[in-house]
Amino acid sequence: MxxxxxxxxxxxxxxxxxxxxxxxxxxxxxxxxxxxxxxxxxxxxxxxxxxxxxxxxxxxxxxxxxxxxxxxxxxxxxxxxxxxxxxxxxxxxxxxxxxxxxxxxxxVPQYFWAYKHIGVTRYIEMHGSVSPDIDIYHRWPGFFAVSAAFSWLAGRGSPVEYAGWAEVFFLLVCTAAVAALGRRLLGDARLGQLAGLLFVLTNWVGQSYFAPQAFAFTLTLGIFILVVDHFTEPRENRVNRVVLRVAGALVHRRLALAPFAATDVAAGRRTPPRATVVTLVVLLQAAVVASHQLTPYMLVLGVAALTVLGMVRPWWLVVALAVVAVAYLLPNLDYVQGSFGLFSGMDPIANVRTQGPFTPDPMPGKNLNGLAGQLLCIAVWLLAALGAVRWARGPAAAPTVTAPTVTAPAVAAPAGARPLGDGRALVPVVLVLAAGGLIIGQNYGGEGILRVVLFSLPWSAILAARALAPGPGHRWRPRRALSVLPVLGVLAALFMPAFHGQAAMNILPADEVHAAEHLYDAATPGAAIVTATPDFPVKLTGGYDRFGPAEQNVPALLDHAELRRRPLGRPDVDTVEAVLDGYGPESYLVFATSQETYADIYRIAPPRALRSLEAALEDSGRFSLWYSTANTRIYRYRSAGPST
CATH class of the missing domain: 1.20.58 (Methane Monooxygenase Hydroxylase; Chain G, domain 1)
Structure with a gap:
């Protein structure tokens, strides 16, 4: 050796x-x-x-x-x-x-409401088609059709086998898209990746699970990448002159709009023909439109705002996006208007409030969950505001041959009085503000403010990344990590209770999912299915349409005010029977551990109130135990008289 x-x-x-x-x-x-x-x-x-x-x-x-x-x-x-x-x-x-x-x-996948999406996917797998008369999901089936095709290609018998990892998948793709947008807008790959990191640490609203919203939102980010790459060509108009003047006064700079580096043809990049890109954008918009009711209009609102600002050309691009969205809506307009309402409220103050489950005083952990989410929003918006100011006060980009530079008129800032600043910071700012336009006419079922957070978050993260960059003339140094790491730590510390704070309600025992599958497979077709509280995986099989009532959400006993926030027991048997009689001659009533957790955390019933009610119903002799697992009991009920 x-x-x-x-x-x-x-x-x-x-x-x-x-x-x-x-x-x-x-x-x-x-x-x-x-x-x-x-x-x-x-x-x-x-x-x-x-x-x-x-x-x-x-x-x-x-x-x-x-x-x-x-x-x-x-x-x-x-x-x-x-x-x-x-x-x-x-x-x-x-x-x-x-x-x-x-x-x-x-x-099994978390979030009890995600199982309705699994049911629609399994319906398509079973029938090979949709039925628009069942519910709104069948009128916007794009995501479910893609999921059914994926199940077939992957050889999976049910989305239950993979839907739990959908959140990781969509977050990885969306993070890559935000990083790509950040690189294009900020002109720096490092800052683009930081924007993706900030997006991960602040995306607490839980909209990336197995759902049409996650699918449509991901496609929308892809459309914005194409728009930034191929259609951001600043042109002077009255609107941007006024906006540049006002924004310049706020940051004490005379602002200029210039093309982004990624769109500069003079840089020598080979680009596909514009007709090809437009076709791709329209096709992606069609996929978004067929998958989700809200997302295509948020896209149109954002692109329209950039078009009015003079940053996106040609103007007919936003018209094409709007035509695709409206053309799909028109055949479904009567259904939407009759079932949900096209505009659910014109009070922006009321629209920013989330709707809780009938209780003003949930347990302390639930309050902490909500507070952490609010503080996280405030933190990222403050960072975004700081980033917007720093960006705008930075040196303006040099003019390029692709489009003239648009500057604020000299009357707003006398020559030499103020240095020239970068007006391109207005692009993500405008997109953040455009996302807030949702709350003017929609509360979106009490989730309007959550959707505003979601749609504004990519642009807020990009601005926040600019806030953490060194100033002009300063270099990147390893010791700068001492200032960046605490910021990331604070965001992560807020993210954990904001995102994981509802896990006790979101994570379902596997036997509850199996019990729900058995219920929809073996119960009498036409019978009503009712749960004690909403926290149960309903409508998760391809035959969910055979059971009533025909509502978007399966009814729950504690939806009824007379059964909430008080002890329950034998005196309430008649009330429960009256509720079930209203749904038909035969019903299945579900009690489960997850429902007790839901009732306890939101304090919509005293501890063990549901157990007491369940025992009283079983002792009455009118309810027979039909199926049970370790965490689930399903009772069968038949009305003594005609349906009321």
């Missing part, structure tokens, strides 16, 4: 490159963080969940893993030399850790 070693040239030994610390540190932190996260999965005890959600069930190793991943992202972000791939690696690992924990430890 010594002879062999001695034969190796000493120069060759010296030539072996040592690992670079600026690469090794982020990679090592990312790998160690992921390892700690994976180890922690086996130590998560879901039985310890309470009104504070998943956090009490998580071991210290889980938090340590997330902390290391945040450190990896900060270390990669603050290096002297830009390495966006390292930031992307840490960000992807954070998506897996923050959004993949629940599907990794749960046998």
């Amino acid at each position: 010594s002879i062999i070693v001695s034969c190796v040239p000493r120069a060759a030994v010296r030539a072996v490159p040592r690992p670079r610390a600026d690469i090794a540190v982020p990679v090592l932190l990312t790998g160690t963080g992921l390892l700690l996260w994976a180890v922690s999965l086996g130590r998560i005890d879901l039985a310890r969940m309470n009104d504070h959600g998943l956090l009490p069930a998580l071991p210290i190793t889980w938090f340590a893993g997330v902390a290391l991943l945040l450190g990896a992202a900060a270390a990669a972000f603050c290096q002297r030399r830009a390495r966006p791939a390292l930031i992307a690696l840490a960000t992807a690992a954070l998506v897996v850790a923050l959004y993949g924990t629940v599907p990794a430890v749960s046998d």
Whole structure:
């Protein structure tokens, strides 16, 4: 052995490159963080969940893993030399850790309302078509058709097998899209990746699960990438002259609008013919329109705002997007107007309020969940405002040959009085404000403000990334991580209770899902299905349309005011029977552990009130136990007289 070693040239030994610390540190932190996260999965005890959600069930190793991943992202972000791939690696690992924990430890998808989407997908798998008379999902079936095709291609018998990981998938794709938009708007790949990271840490509203909204939102980000790449050509008009003047006065700069670097043909990029891009944009919009009722109009509103600002050309692009959306709506207009209303409210103050389940005083953990979400929104919007000011006060981009630079008129700022600032900061600002336009005429079933947060978040994250960048003349230095890491830590600390704070209600026992499947497979067709509270996976099979009542949501006993916020028992048997009689001669009434948790956390019934009511119904002799599992009891009820 010594002879062999001695034969190796000493120069060759010296030539072996040592690992670079600026690469090794982020990679090592990312790998160690992921390892700690994976180890922690086996130590998560879901039985310890309470009104504070998943956090009490998580071991210290889980938090340590997330902390290391945040450190990896900060270390990669603050290096002297830009390495966006390292930031992307840490960000992807954070998506897996923050959004993949629940599907990794749960046998079935979380969110009881997601099972209605699974049912529509299974209906298409079963029948090969849709039936517009069943519900609104069958009138906007794009996402469900794609899901059914995926199930067939993947050889999966039911979306239940993969739907739990949809949130991780959509977040990874959306994060990549936000990073791409950030790179194009900010002109810096490093800042683009930081925008994607901030998007991950602030996307607490829970709209990326197995649902049409997640699918349509992802496609919309793709459309915006195409718009920014091929249609952002600033032209002077009256609107942008006024906007530039007002914005310039606010930031004490004379602002100029110029094309983004990604759209500069002079840069030598080969671009496809405009007709090809327009066709692709229209096709993507058609997919969005066929999948979700709200998202295409939020897209139209955003592109229209940029068109009016003079940043998007040609003007007929937004008209084409609007025509596709309206053309799909018109055949369904009477249904939407009759079932939901095209405009649900013209009071913006009322529209920003979320609708809780009939209770003003949920448990402290639920209040903390809501407060953390509000603080997280405030934090990212404050960062976005700071980023917008810093961006606008920065040096204006040099003019290009693709389009003239648009500046505020000299009357707004005398020549030489103010330096020229970058008016392109107005683009994400306008898109944030456009997203807020939803609350003017819609509360969207009490979720209007949540949709505003969702649609504004990509642009807020891009502006926030600019807030964390060094100022003009300053270089990237590793020690800057000392200022960036606390910001990421605060956002992550707010994200955890905001996003995971409802896990005790969102995570369902597997036997409840199996009981629901048995109910829809074996119950008497035409019978009504009623639950004690809404927290149960209903409408999850392809035959869900055979059961009543024909409502968007399955009715729940505690939807009725006379049964809420008081002890329940034998005196309430007649009331329950009257409720069920109103749905038909035969009903199935479901009690489950998840429903008790829901009632306790929202305090819509005293502790064990549902257990007391269930015992009273069983003792009455009018309700027979039809099916049961460890966490579920389903009772069959037949009316004694004609339906009321």
